[in-house]
Amino acid sequence: MSDMPDKTQQILQAHAALIWHVVRACQNRDLMPQIEPILQASEANGWNSLVGVIRRILSGERHPKLLVGLDEEDSIIVTSIMRGLQDPSTLPDPDARPDPAVAAAGMAQMIHEAMTGSTQALGVLGDMAEQMLKAGGDMARLGGILRRLLDGERDPDVLARGMGQRGEQFVAALLEELGRRSTH
Numbered sequence: 001m002s003d004m005p006d007k008t009q010q011i012l013q014a015h016a017a018l019i020w021h022v023v024r025a026c027q028n029r030d031l032m033p034q035i036e037p038i039l040q041a042s043e044a045n046g047w048n049s050l051v052g053v054i055r056r057i058l059s060g061e062r063h064p065k066l067l068v069g070l071d072e073e074d075s076i077i078v079t080s081i082m083r084g085l086q087d088p089s090t091l092p093d094p095d096a097r098p099d100p101a102v103a104a105a106g107m108a109q110m111i112h113e114a115m116t117g118s119t120q121a122l123g124v125l126g127d128m129a130e131q132m133l134k135a136g137g138d139m140a141r142l143g144g145i146l147r148r149l150l151d152g153e154r155d156p157d158v159l160a161r162g163m164g165q166r167g168e169q170f171v172a173a174l175l176e177e178l179g180r181r182s183t184h
Helices: 007-014 016-027 029-044 048-058 072-086 100-115 119-135 137-150 165-182
Strands: none
Touching (some): 007 016, 007 072, 048 072, 100 165, 119 137, 137 165
């Protein structure tokens, strides 16, 4: 998946608010009560290992052994928290909105790779679809059409049915990116 937008940057942007809140709570103990609901929601979403390490960071631990046993995404988040504690200028912007063109390019690349036999890309898409379905709205609809995209459906009217304007725009950008990849 070498042509995809930087995976680390995507993960950091997706979790920027969490990273920022943890660093701020470490720097200002008065903010600790504000982070607890965020951690509880993260645990409810199955991020138990990550939340366990974050709780250790909040209690003052700061060693590389915290990364042991974490998956790639959790390791990137914890590394960003630790780096942000040392240098707050490295923190991702919690208010930045993801660039839809970058997201469409990344998803198109994964779809293309899954269609050409990459089981890793297929697994990533499956995980993405599951998360998108949980998000609701256009994201859920987009997660629901991934199988159709993998099966070769390219009709924007069929794929974007029931989506709002932003969803339709994303599907159009995704189809454009898929079209570029099919000509290479």
